[in-house]
Every structure is written in C-alpha cells, then in structure tokens.
Amino acid sequence: MTVLRILSRCWEESRRLAAVLLTGMLLCLAFPAGTLSSPGEGAGRPVSGSEISRDPLGRLPATPLQAHARLEGGEFSWPQADGCTSTPSGQEGIPGEGSTGFAAASVTAGSLRVALPFDTVEGVITHAETGVRVELLRGSSVWSMETTASKTGWFATDFTSIGQDIRSGDRVRVTDLGGGTPVTVDCTLTATLEPGNDRVSGSVAPGNTVDVYIRTPSTYYGDIPPGVAYRRVKAESGSFSTTFSEMDIWAGDVAYVFSTDGAGNAVMEVAGAGGVLVVYPQYDEVMGYHVPGAPVTVKAASASRTVGCSGSGFFDAWFSDFDILPGQKVSAELGTARSITVADVSASADPLTNVVSGKAPPDRELRITINTYRQPVQVRTRSGSDGSFSCDLSGRYAVSGTEVFNVAWYDDDGDCVVYEFQTYSWYLPEGYTGQGFDEWVLIMNPGEDTAQVRVLFQTLVGQVEGPLLLAQPGSRVTVHVNEWAPDHHVSTMVTAMDGGEIMSERAMYMYGTVDGKWGAHDSVGILNPSPVWYLPEGYTGPGFDEWVLIQNPNNVEVDLRVQFLARGGVAKELRRTLGARSRHSIRVNDHLINMEISTKVESLTVVGGETLPVFAERAMYMDTPDGKRGAHDSIGS
Structure with missing residues (x-):
C-alpha cells in the first residue's frame, strides 16, 4: 500500500x-589555499541541521x-511465513519474479492481502485478465465487488468505493470467476500499542502468525519493513502480546501488525500511541x-x-x-x-570512536536513529544543560563513515522535531611510508561552513588512528601521513563526520628508496563505494613494477577475487581474505611476468543482502632499459 x-x-x-x-548531487569544487588544524582538534561546531546538507552520494x-x-x-510489504517480505502492497505480483507471497492456482495459498485501515483486498489469481468477485461478509450481511485481474493475474479492490469498511471479525471471500474454489480469509485482528509497557497486544484468528513492526517519528520517511524494532509471535489462543524491551515506546510511535493464516493469506492493522x-x-x-x-x-x-x-x-x-x-x-x-x-540541532558521527555527538535544545529527550533507511538502529539519550549530547553506539552499531542518520528531540508534551544528517568518506587505497616514500593527504573545504573531518589509516595489520580536524570554510588542510603511520603500506579514509563539504587527494613522492624508485604520483580519492573495480592499465616487463592496492574500510573481513586479464583472457585468479579496516597489497610481478595486464577486483562478501564494498587502486613504477623512469597511479573504475 x-x-x-x-x-x-x-x-x-x-x-x-x-x-x-x-x-544524485555533484560536488562543484575548486582549490583555494588553506590552513591545518592541530592534531587532536575537532571540538568545533558541526554543520547545522537547519538547512538540507548536500549529500554527494x-x-x-x-x-x-x-x-x-x-x-x-x-510503502509497506507483507510478511511471508519465512520472515521475508512479498511484493509491496499496491504493486502487481508476478509469479516467478520474486513475488512468492502472491503465487496461486486459482485463489489459493498466500494470495490474499486485506488491509483493515484502508479497506482494500488484493491478490493474484491463475486466470489472467479474468473477472474476480470479492465479497465482504459480516454476520448475515454480504457486500460484493467485481473487478478484472491484470495480465499477471493481480487484482485489487477498495470497499470504500461502495461506502463500506472492513472490520475486525469480518470475513473476505474471493472467487476466481474463471474457475476454482473460493478462498475465505478471517479478518479478525485488533492491536493496541501500550507506551507505558512497551508492548503491542490484541486479538487475532487462532493459530495465526503475527508480525509486528515499530515505526517511530524518526522513520516516517522509511518503508515498513524494517522499522526500528520487529517481533514475530504465534497466536495459538486467539490473542497475542509482545514486548519491546530494547526500546521505550512513546507517543507518536506506531505498530504495523500483520496476521498471517496457515495458507499464507494476511490481514494488516495499524495501532498508534497518541x-x-x-x-x-x-x-x-x-x-x-x-x-x-x-x-x-x-x-x-x-x-x-x-x-x-x-x-x-x-x-x-x-x-x-x-x-x-x-x-x-x-x-x-x-x-x-x-x-x-522549532529549535536547531547539529550532529556528527565519528567512525573511530563510534560516537554521535552534537548540540540540541537543553535538557531534552533525544532519539538518535542511524542507518535510517536500511536497517535502522535507534538509541535514546538526553541533552545536557548546555544542549550538548554524546552517544556511544558501541555494541549497537559500528559507524562506517557513510551513514544516514537523524536526531529527534522531544518537548515535555511528546511533540518532536527531527533533523536528518549524513556522513560520507573519500577513500585512498594507495599509500606507503617506508624508506624514501613521502606521502601527503590533502583535504579541501570549498564550502561556507566549517567541516569536521576524521582521518583514519588502514594498514596491512589493521587500522591506525589519524587526526581529527576542522576544515575551515574555503581552506585546505594538509596531513603528512609519514608522521601518523610510519613504515606502513597504508590506505586512507577521510570522513566528513558532519556531512560538511570536502574533497580529498593523495600525493606520493619517491627518492632514495631501497630499490631505486624515483618520481611522484597522485590521485584524487574515491567517493562512491562499489564491490567491483576495474584497472585496465598494467605491465610487468623489464623495469616495470606494478602494484594493486585494495582497501577494506568495512567493520568485517571481506573475501576477494582478483583476476588478471591478459590478451588471451584471464591469466590468473587470486582469492584473498582482507581483514576488517585493513589494506592488502599485491605485487603483480610476483604472479605474472612480461605481460600486459588489466585487473578486476571483486568483493564476494554479502551482508544483509548487499555485497560489501572495497576500494582498489593501481600504482606503476618504471626504470626501464629504454630510459623510462618515474611513476604513475590510478584509482579503479
């Protein structure tokens, strides 16, 4: 629906x-001169929430x-018996294309959806473009509607169009007029949301499975599911009750309740808390x-x-x-x-400390909701007498540097104001601070507001803390990586903790190295996460030294597949496991010699239905018999 x-x-x-x-939105950037904030600084004002901050992602x-x-x-989607969700309500279910909740022969298992608040009935029948009769049964009274199924067999009826409402205790009977046995659904379903007990309870047809999703003001723009909390219970005796001990249910919260019978037909109700x-x-x-x-x-x-x-x-x-x-x-x-x-809020999320902090009206109850539009995590805190707040999410959520989150503050009567925020990061997979290598990370702020920036270094052995910076408006910040992570193969993550407008680049200078490398290379960072990267250039002939650098900023290890493509196809494939928040270096010459090579880097790890991103870059160093000398570098595409 x-x-x-x-x-x-x-x-x-x-x-x-x-x-x-x-x-999507593009950053329009230029390079003014700037200043460096001292290491450890960063207690300045985060970007205000009063206006929409530009989200480059x-x-x-x-x-x-x-x-x-x-x-x-x-939209909301209907649960299935296995806990997955079927086609969103109001959309046609096409058997064989992911809509298993609507698959049916005539009108059978799992094909009917009844929404009590909206007085609608929908489903799928076997005979496409055939008539469907939907009857509302209440005691001895019967109200009937007829419609025609679509090419996929999907149909929908709205009983408000004939002045009727579907109530708990009614029955709905659906008949495929092309043939088949009618199917009847018991619409018994009531639900009460109890803020004082953090509980949802009600009546339901005996033996049905009940799914309950909690929606709070912070997730009004999101879909159901997932909601901020979820429970599934079995109603053996015709009633159900489930408690949400991990959260406090407040006025303004809503429960979406779905009752599913043994055949898979479902009834839906919404219960509010004031x-x-x-x-x-x-x-x-x-x-x-x-x-x-x-x-x-x-x-x-x-x-x-x-x-x-x-x-x-x-x-x-x-x-x-x-x-x-x-x-x-x-x-x-x-x-x-x-x-x-209305009063303003500012907030930032630090991927090092896992803390969301900022300013809100003084002495107010707050709800912080992070990962708002995917699998939201909500925590409760309170602002201090000066309006400041700080909430450690450790054990609940790991801040990644690419968050969407919001902060809701509540007045004494339970009304609330919600501001949305986001973080994003620039990723620089290449980097080395060994003998003869001089690495610099450059950060610019072309915007009009101070940006709060966290720099983290991800090495072969894990993450190394970097500086917390204030990038002043219209300025440049310079970080000498050798001072923070000496003698490391190092990738860098530069995070706009408060969503401020920044851009990042890395410069490398080589002289006096142990193997005679000389020259320089440079690359802008990678902004858009991806699980797959392509590096067309590469050569391992005499005097060429090729490296592929892979960064894993995720909080879990990632399995990788690396393929080297030569003129005749895949010349070699490697499998690697890259630790959480770490970097992996591949010297291509160690695997293939005297070959022109392109490289494909692919993450194979799936979490929550999504393949985790990694970041890849290629560096080339030359000191060839025909006089080529120097270095070049490129991020993947």
Missing part, C-alpha cells in the same frame, strides 16, 4: 503532486519537494497520527495547511511555499491543542 494511496484516500483532489525522482533528498515525493512513494506533532524543518513538513478520516489544520508561524487523515490516521502537512525555521511555532488541534517551537 503506497503512502500516496494512503494520503490520497481523503483530500486527494486538492493535493495531487507530480512524482519527483530522487537524484544522493541518499538524502536535495529539496523539500524530493523529500515529499519520498514520503508519498513510501496524537503528536512531528516536524521535519529541513523538508518543511509536519506529520503525525490522529483520527482516521478527520481534517487537521496545521499552523507554522503565519502559514497554515488543512489536510485529511488517512485510514491509519496518518496526516502530512507539506508547506511547499513556506520555510519552517528555528524559532517558529508549529501547532495543531489533535483532540487537544498541540504545539512545539
């Missing part, structure tokens, strides 16, 4: 917007319009939960919006032509008068 369908149930005609795709919306499109395009205001100032958006179908008027300073609540009670007031700024009061009537005055 897309959020667009949910929001448009009421007030659709007055608020139709064109869909906007999320786009394109993970966060660049404009309020893009954020609103993300919210409208959000109406509160949730403000995202960066996106000029105010949302929350109230009475399903009721109108809500939201005021932000001098502007106001009147919107409707969906079947789940969710409302969204987007101030498309008004900027919500710190100091402005946001208010609405949600059974009682609610209001909150």
Whole structure:
C-alpha cells in the first residue's frame, strides 16, 4: 500500500503532486589555499541541521519537494511465513519474479492481502485478465465487488468505493470467476500499542502468525519493513502480546501488525500511541497520527495547511511555499491543542570512536536513529544543560563513515522535531611510508561552513588512528601521513563526520628508496563505494613494477577475487581474505611476468543482502632499459 494511496484516500483532489525522482548531487569544487588544524582538534561546531546538507552520494533528498515525493512513494510489504517480505502492497505480483507471497492456482495459498485501515483486498489469481468477485461478509450481511485481474493475474479492490469498511471479525471471500474454489480469509485482528509497557497486544484468528513492526517519528520517511524494532509471535489462543524491551515506546510511535493464516493469506492493522506533532524543518513538513478520516489544520508561524487523515490516521502537512525555521511555532488541534517551537540541532558521527555527538535544545529527550533507511538502529539519550549530547553506539552499531542518520528531540508534551544528517568518506587505497616514500593527504573545504573531518589509516595489520580536524570554510588542510603511520603500506579514509563539504587527494613522492624508485604520483580519492573495480592499465616487463592496492574500510573481513586479464583472457585468479579496516597489497610481478595486464577486483562478501564494498587502486613504477623512469597511479573504475 503506497503512502500516496494512503494520503490520497481523503483530500486527494486538492493535493495531487507530480512524482519527483530522487537524484544524485555533484560536488562543484575548486582549490583555494588553506590552513591545518592541530592534531587532536575537532571540538568545533558541526554543520547545522537547519538547512538540507548536500549529500554527494544522493541518499538524502536535495529539496523539500524530493523529500515529499519520498514520503508519498513510501510503502509497506507483507510478511511471508519465512520472515521475508512479498511484493509491496499496491504493486502487481508476478509469479516467478520474486513475488512468492502472491503465487496461486486459482485463489489459493498466500494470495490474499486485506488491509483493515484502508479497506482494500488484493491478490493474484491463475486466470489472467479474468473477472474476480470479492465479497465482504459480516454476520448475515454480504457486500460484493467485481473487478478484472491484470495480465499477471493481480487484482485489487477498495470497499470504500461502495461506502463500506472492513472490520475486525469480518470475513473476505474471493472467487476466481474463471474457475476454482473460493478462498475465505478471517479478518479478525485488533492491536493496541501500550507506551507505558512497551508492548503491542490484541486479538487475532487462532493459530495465526503475527508480525509486528515499530515505526517511530524518526522513520516516517522509511518503508515498513524494517522499522526500528520487529517481533514475530504465534497466536495459538486467539490473542497475542509482545514486548519491546530494547526500546521505550512513546507517543507518536506506531505498530504495523500483520496476521498471517496457515495458507499464507494476511490481514494488516495499524495501532498508534497518541496524537503528536512531528516536524521535519529541513523538508518543511509536519506529520503525525490522529483520527482516521478527520481534517487537521496545521499552523507554522503565519502559514497554515488543512489536510485529511488517512485510514491509519496518518496526516502530512507539506508547506511547499513556506520555510519552517528555528524559532517558529508549529501547532495543531489533535483532540487537544498541540504545539512545539522549532529549535536547531547539529550532529556528527565519528567512525573511530563510534560516537554521535552534537548540540540540541537543553535538557531534552533525544532519539538518535542511524542507518535510517536500511536497517535502522535507534538509541535514546538526553541533552545536557548546555544542549550538548554524546552517544556511544558501541555494541549497537559500528559507524562506517557513510551513514544516514537523524536526531529527534522531544518537548515535555511528546511533540518532536527531527533533523536528518549524513556522513560520507573519500577513500585512498594507495599509500606507503617506508624508506624514501613521502606521502601527503590533502583535504579541501570549498564550502561556507566549517567541516569536521576524521582521518583514519588502514594498514596491512589493521587500522591506525589519524587526526581529527576542522576544515575551515574555503581552506585546505594538509596531513603528512609519514608522521601518523610510519613504515606502513597504508590506505586512507577521510570522513566528513558532519556531512560538511570536502574533497580529498593523495600525493606520493619517491627518492632514495631501497630499490631505486624515483618520481611522484597522485590521485584524487574515491567517493562512491562499489564491490567491483576495474584497472585496465598494467605491465610487468623489464623495469616495470606494478602494484594493486585494495582497501577494506568495512567493520568485517571481506573475501576477494582478483583476476588478471591478459590478451588471451584471464591469466590468473587470486582469492584473498582482507581483514576488517585493513589494506592488502599485491605485487603483480610476483604472479605474472612480461605481460600486459588489466585487473578486476571483486568483493564476494554479502551482508544483509548487499555485497560489501572495497576500494582498489593501481600504482606503476618504471626504470626501464629504454630510459623510462618515474611513476604513475590510478584509482579503479
């Protein structure tokens, strides 16, 4: 069920917007002169959250319009018996293409989905483009609708179109008019969210499996699943109860509850924990939960919006032509008068210490949600009397240097303001600080705000701490790597801890080395993570010394496949395991001699359904019989 369908149930005609795709963003950079912060500095002001920070990886919306499109395009997916999820609600399931939850012969196992808040029934039948009858049964009353299945057999009906709602205790019967036995679903499902007990409980058809996902204000822009917490229970006696001991459930939190019968048919309900205001100032958006179908008027300073609540009670007031700024009061009537005055937040995440820190309004409850749009981890903390906060995520989450996270602060009434942040890193796989090698890492800040930067060095034996820096606006910072990691094969990770605008490069100078290398090479860092890298250049003839350098910034070891491609195809393949936050060096001449070579480097380690990234670079040193002398280098592509 897309959020667009949910929001448009009421007030659709007055608020139709064109869909906007999320786009990537480019850094436009130049090289001014600059200064170096002393090693150990870094307690300066992180980038403010009051405006949208530019995300060079394109993970966060660049404009309020893009954020609103993300919210409208959000969706929930239906659980399967194995804990995976089927095709998102509202999308056609195509048997054989990942939609196993909808595979059916006529109307059989796992084909029906009933959403109580939205009064919809959908599924798949065997006979494509054939009629489907959907009946709502309540006692002796029967309401019937007919529709036609698509080319894939998918169908959907909405009982609000005939003035009916689907209630707990009803039954839904679906008949494939092309033939087959009707299938009936018991729609018994109620759910109550209990903030004081951190519990979700309710009634359900006996023997059903119940899946519960918790959605908090910090994840309103995300899909379900995953939510910030999840439980699966078996309701043997017609009731269920599950406690979320790892978190405190507050007003504004919501439980998405799915009840699945033995055949795989599912019913869904949403349970809230009280109406509160949730403000995202960066996106000029105010949302929350109230009475399903009721109108809500939201005021932000001098502007106001009147919107409707969906079947789940969710409302969204987007101030498309008004900027919500710190100091402005946001208010609405949600059974009682609610209001909150917006105040700014700043935050950064350090991949060395695993700490998220920053400034918020003084003496406020905070929720920090990291990895927001993948597998969110949420922790609770409190700001001090000066507004400062610091939260160590050790044991819960390992900060990688490429995070999306947010900070929500709550007032005394439970209303909250949420600011989103991001970190990103530049990766420099090549580097050596042995005899005769002089390595420099250069960092520039072309922006208008101070950027908080962490430099880490990843070596053959693991990670070495680097400086914590303040890159001043319009300036350059210089790091002499030999002073931080002497006598090491070293890769470098340069992280914008607060999402500030930076760019990084590495310069190498060689003279007086033990084997006579002389010259210099240089490369910009790698910004975009990838599990596969290609290095077309390479030669191991007389006087050529070729090295392939591989960086693993992940918090776990990674299995690698390295293929050397010659004129006739793959000349040799290597398998390697690269330790967490470390570097691996391959001298290609040790494996292939007198050959023109291209190299492919590939990560083989999959975590959470995604192949972990690595970073690769190639360095060449020359002192040939025909007089070539020097060095060159390139990052992979």
